[in-house]
Amino acid sequence: MIPTFRILVLLLVAVPLLSAAVVPLFGRAARRAALVLALLQAGLTAAVVLVALPVLNQRGESMMPDTPGRARPIQRFVPEFVPGDPGYRGNPDSSTHRTGWTLLSFGDGPADRPGPRVQFYVGVDGLNVWLVALCSLMMLAAILVSWEAVADRPGPFYGWLFVLQAGAVGAFLSFDLILFYAFFELTLIPSFFLIGRWGNGPGRRDAARKFFLYTLGGSLLTLVGLVGVVLTNPLPDGRVTFALPDLMAAVQQRTGGPGSAGLQAGLFACLVAGFLVKVPVWPLHTWMPAAYREAPIGVTILLSALLAKLGTFGLLRIVLPLMADAAVEYGLYGRAVIGVLAGVGIVYGALCAYAQRDIKMMVAYGSLSHLGFLVLGLLAFNTEGVGGAALHMVNHGVSTGALFALLAFLLDRYRTTDMRAFGGLMGRFPRFAVLAFVVCLASIGLPGLNNFVSEMLMMAGLFDPRAGGGRVPGFAVVAAAGIFLSAWYVLTMLRRVFFGPPAEPPAVAGGPVPDIDGREGVALGGLAAVCLLLGLFPQVVLDPMEADVAVVAAIGDAARDRVEGPAPKGYVPPAPRRFRAPDPPPAGGGGGLPPPPFPEPAD
């Protein structure tokens, strides 16, 4: 069965790309075609999630073999269902968690010393499986809210949306650095056209250009950082590799070796630049207000729900494992540069959100504030913080996306989201009001809804179990202030828009303005229901990512040992991950020993 599942993973990337090619052919009917294709992708994602969950849950206890002679086992990510996996000893039902599909090969030497290869290395693990699901979900929401709003050249519009989705899915699934980077950059092109051509206001071209140049500038620096990391961390046999798991092993084996602190700092600065711009982290966010304001609402949903996650995901997948020491030093624990920036962003974003008169802008700045919290959670670099942040990526995507989706309701009817124009909508649209309240309360971290769970986990991470002592850490105070401030601006908006004497701007269409219709009910109700489910049963999401979060946390713990010295007495480090013996291969298969994770590939 496993080879079949590998094809499913491949299809996850392929279907959006094919859809992008097909949808424009439908012309006026493109939106229907897009909906069908997005549903197909959603079904595919559901299949992959259902197949992957048992595998991911089972490996919870451990994935890593003990390395003889090392105090700490080497930690690396283990992608499952890798397409092109040659199988261990030729048995296609066993996995080497590697791929044989090479896209590019540089300077091949003799047969036993192949040169660096860029591979089509994609796979599913606990960190990306839910983000891929998020992509499918938000894609559906984006198509449904664009249903009426996009009448101008719908074919190319939905086509570009699918390219955007393909880029995001591909980046989440990639385990090859260059492949990741290619997908990461692929998202820029559709965003540029979607904002520039289908945007709302007169400033759309300017906003698109600013977005493009800003993020491109950041990510070119990231490319320099990526190449630098690869070159300074060759494998023990001298080869260089772009495969993330192998590179992680190489980094851990060489730590403490050559490479000056200055070089490390420089590489780290380059590496994080693109991700910090993409998140965005204050003060690199100035592309964001214009882009979110000018983009059509469906695109804003994808920008906030998916593209922002590419930045935080890059930090989680690439920066933390590969430059752990620098991430400890410049994250929260040493010269906490990035931590301070994120903390400033939390308060600054919340204040700016309060000052906005346009609800769309309020949500945009509020997102800046929430993402600052997410970055702090990641940089806490422990199980609680990283686990909470990984969950918060999904939660923030759903709830911020849902907030923007709510605005589509107003935009379709009134073409404005200026909160001064509205009042007393609770009596005017009772059904819409119920959904709006659920989503707004979710975004301010009300327990029982999704954001509360991840915010509490990140807060636990910020309290830093490793440090001991009875002090309230400053970053936790800032984060808690952010939670309070989010209630402040969101409730103020609710009071203006939903309470008070009824007021509404002139409607777009004549006649009575209807409450939520079926299409909007499905989109908004679905998102609100997801918020509720994620809040009530978060462990379903947390369990599969446990093993992968433990990998990152163990790397962080080791890095803190090196940077800060050993942990204080009484601290229990993250449980060492030991190798779980997999099920014996099926009778008649390769036989013999069970395959170890990451066996050396058979030549």
Next chain:
Amino acid sequence: MSEPLGLAPAVLGLLLGATVVTALMAGAPRLRRFAHLPLVLACAASAGLAIWIVIQLSAGTPAYRSVPVTWFAAGNFAASAAITIDPLAAVMLATVTFVATWIAVFSAGYMRDEHGVPERGYARYFAVMGLFVFSMCGLVLADNFFLLVAFWEGVGVCSYLLVGYYYAKPSAAAAARKAFLVTRLGDTGFLLGIFLLWKLGGYHTDLTVLFEHIRTHPPDTGSLTTACLLIFCGAVGKSAQFPLYVWLPDAMEGPTPVSALIHAATMVTAGVYLVARCAPVFALVPDAQAVVAWAGGITALLAAVIALTQTDLKRVLAYSTVSQLGYMFLALGAMGAVSPVFAVTAAIFHLFTHAFFKALLFLGAGSVMHAMGGVIDTRRFGGLRRIMPVTHLTFLCGAAALAALPPTSGFWSKDLILEALRDGAETTHPYAGGLQALLLIGLVTAGLTAFYTFRAYFLTFWGQTRVPEEAGHHAHESPPVMTVPLLVLAVGALAAGAVAGPLTHSFDHFLERTPSLQQAATAVPGAKAPAHAFDWGLAGLSTLLAAGGVGLAAVLYAKGRPEKVPPGLEPVVALSRNKLYVDEVYEAALVKPLTGAAVAAGMFDRFLDSFGRLLASAPRLLGHLARPVQNGLVQFYALGMAAGVVVLLSFVAFRIAR
């Protein structure tokens, strides 16, 4: 399942079920008239179950704890859904559900116009109220800090929705937002405190396990004090203590039964319950105790002073709640000096009796308001005792209990608190002197309470009969659906205290079996145990003060003449009438600066953007600078080439020559 552990989830299930059913009924216009039925039935059934739990606990094992179910967990952190039933929780559960039942019955009459037609939001009202009672019951049953926070915030949201029930009214909208935000401000500290305690207490979040861990591995007192004070922030917000009490008086913008619910049963008592529940840790830190006691004392006095001159009947009652909650915290703050069992018993006993008489008073005010066509300003009506005899008599019962006149419920419970303070002041505890002062504050407040309560009573029910024009011709006694709850609660206000307290001592005997209180008691071994002997001296003194207050009010207001301010007292009265300008202070010290910061941040963001644009224009600027070079003259290019060759050659020549 008749085990208490099976009954408690049944209580929650019933209430949640009622909420869901009512919410569904909101969608069916024909059923909307009956939207009160699910809630009334569920509340009544859960009150029955809660009383059954109390009976079972008093006979058998004092505490049950459910198997925790993981809610979410990562690393050292695990939040679980665990509930516990012990006498403390059971008393709270029974009080909440019993009072809520009668408030729900009353609401079924109140939320209709004079023709008995339900208001537009009838179903919405009962759905949210169901969720409110559900959250409160979950809060008292929770055995995990994060589950407790979940219900705690749930209570906050429901109060937000109910206070803002009349959403089109700007003042209601503002009050709802204020209630939520002010309590959320306290909750921010609460969360930080929980996490600190989590770290100090061996990374446990289940209350029972956490307290046990802290008992066996005591952390340093400084950190524990910080944690307790942060947790107390949450209680200050929720229970409307100084300085975060400002939301509660405004919260009466909601329908009056909602005020009864908030003030008596489901919201403001949460903070008192929280500190009582956390007694095992609070007992360890005398400094935090002192803060609790002083916060309570200051609040009790301050709110009583403000209540003296308010003309809005509901506002008087609201400030009286703030003041009475202050009494409860006074008792809790004596925890180190007297036995925690004594202190918590006194506080919870007052909470118990207060629930009866405050619900009664608010429902009485609601009955008045219903008859007066929505007018509640005591300057605009008077002499209602002839029009509304039942409301008048039951209100009198409630007022007597609030003023702590013997032998009403309020008398016994307030006396217990004063006794706790007196006993604490007589010990050698480091803060005994403070308790002496607080006892004095308690006594003064008792006199003030009696005065303002009866001032409001006389202004409303005595003097010449006056009715505002909003009431029309239909100013009459309320229908039985509203007067029966008043009568039931009046019986409670009169007798519950005496029956549960001095006559049988069943309340304290029941409560002292709570394991967490026993554990707290072992933490302060030298503390004074409760004396079951009644202290006639203290009781006599407080009764004298109360009687004085009532007498003064009778002299000044029984004739129904308009209020006259004695000369010389005008500034004091103005200060009281304007609520000591606390709202204005907040406005100037907190709201304005924060709003200003927001506007400044918004402007700075534009500046930051233009800074980015400046950077972006650098290439173009460079291009402008370099543009003259590309002037299209072939001779100029030739000159440039020649110069370049010269430079290159001379460079090479010099290198080689060296």
